[in-house]
Amino acid sequence: MPSTFPAPAPDLHVAIIMDGNGRWAIERGLPRTAGHRAGVEVVRRVVEAAPDLGVSVLTLYAFSTANWRRPTGEVRELLGLLREYLSSQAPQCVARGVRLSVIGRRDRLPAPLAAAIGTAETATAAGGTLHLRLALDYSARDVILRAARNGAAAGTLTLPAFERLLAEAEGGPGPVPPVDLLIRPGGEQRLSDFLLWESAFAELVFTDTLWPDFGAADLAAAVREFRGRERRFGGLSGRAAS
């Protein structure tokens, strides 16, 4: 890691389901894809704000395996935006110490997008301020299933060993800590097949704000709410235990 980067901040893993782009666009009489384009701007702002809020891993749900069911034009536009983002933002990421990686299946992505992922991952590999993970053609159930298939051959399986298999099946650079805080803007309150295993003890924050209207202040508010909660991991609160 270049020595000019600040040390990673207090280590929160925040995951975000970026929802509401389509509705944001329709409300303005625009095509849904305009909402996705506006959503990319928010990604830039949130990535910039995250390190100062103590976030060291940020996983964004950019394209789910279920999203292949959308009209071809919308899928093409979304994948194009992702490619554009990777190519244009990789230098910014390097400058800010952001390591960029992708989780999910890569074998069904268009070749230019797969190539842009590889290039961005290589260019940003030394980033130590924030690990930005984009979930692309991602399905948590699919990852768990593939890890289980690989684990079946291994005989007796421990939790740490299974988590290594999960990280492998995820297709990213390796294990990251479990999700601390999962945020879903857009008014819906569901997980939509995102990081199901990793969010076992995550705190959930749902907000009605549509993703294109989300900003650094909303991220800060969610982190504040998280910090105000007591995490018991199945145990007792400090007061009840004493």
Ligand code: FPP
């Ligand atoms: C869900 O909103 C959002 C998506 C399926 C795509 C999210 C993608 C982006 C924000 C842009 C690209 C991302 C990066 C990382 C550069 P929706 O369209 O389902 O919203 P709706 O529920 O209002 O229809």
